[in-house]
Amino acid sequence: MTSTPADAPGRLNPVDGLAQLSFVIQGLLERQAAAHDLTMAQVRLLGVLRDRTPTMFELSRLLGLDKSSATGLVDRAERRGLVQRAPSATDRRSVQVSLTLEGRALVSAAAARFGADATDLLGLLPPGDRESLSGLISRLLAAHAASQGIELLGTTEG
């Protein structure tokens, strides 16, 4: 399901193409994560917190994890000084999680370097093809989001 046995070299079947592309992209992401001493789980955590300050419960839903898994993830990130916990103003059971300045800087740096890698990859195609591909991917993602619910932006990775 991820290998490509005896296919024609220049013409992958569509399903294998999708699978292989996803592994290439994930490889780029993991490379930059590792370069910043981050695991993919931590990258997802920091990525979600870039434009949110959720409670632990909301966070676990955003990441698709159990509450207890989120506790451990946040514990380790907090120990590294990347995120912080603060009591909720409205519910004394709740905790609000947010990025520290250091966490924000780290995720921005990693995102920038991933962006450069991805841009290099796309640069392997001639400009016309590149634009076609981007447009088609946008349309596919939009159709997929629509077919699900309306879980459009921001949490496709969870």
Add this chain to the structure above:
Amino acid sequence: MTSTPADAPGRLNPVDGLAQLSFVIQGLLERQAAAHDLTMAQVRLLGVLRDRTPTMFELSRLLGLDKSSATGLVDRAERRGLVQRAPSATDRRSVQVSLTLEGRALVSAAAARFGADATDLLGLLPPGDRESLSGLISRLLAAHAASQGIELLGTTEG
């Protein structure tokens, strides 16, 4: 780096599009893996063994893991009856790893179901777009393979 804050809904920037698409595809893979009680690591193991009978050392290289990690991975798969170890005929230090019939059946079933999911996803696009997308992805992967070494087929996922 994985979130999509205030972009135009219908027009993701190309880099975010690639990242989000990779998460969607990985999500499909993980869903079918879980449906067969497999982790992604086990799926990669079984996938690599579909058309190979490597030694433990070769296997660790194919998967990009340390030898000891491969030992654990194969131990657990063997305990489940999915793979088997056999002594090498030529080097008494070596071990040859292969799929059992049960392992082969399992990876085939998972691959088939992932293929159906991926086909459904592509089916969200009109036929013309679908073919264009597949062609562009093929070209991108070919260019990427060429830009690396000649690590064409079979191990893009490692």
Add this chain to the structure above:
DNA sequence: TATTGTTATACTCTATAACTATA
């Protein structure tokens, strides 16, 4: 009673270092 979050526990996955047995 229901919900939020943590703790206790267990398993998978991964790596490093040390070891055994071959070569």
Add this chain to the structure above:
DNA sequence: TATAGTTATAGAGTATAACAATA
């Protein structure tokens, strides 16, 4: 000496179940 593989150990990541504090 060098290589193939395993074992010992440690840490990240995940889940389930039980619990405390609050609602």
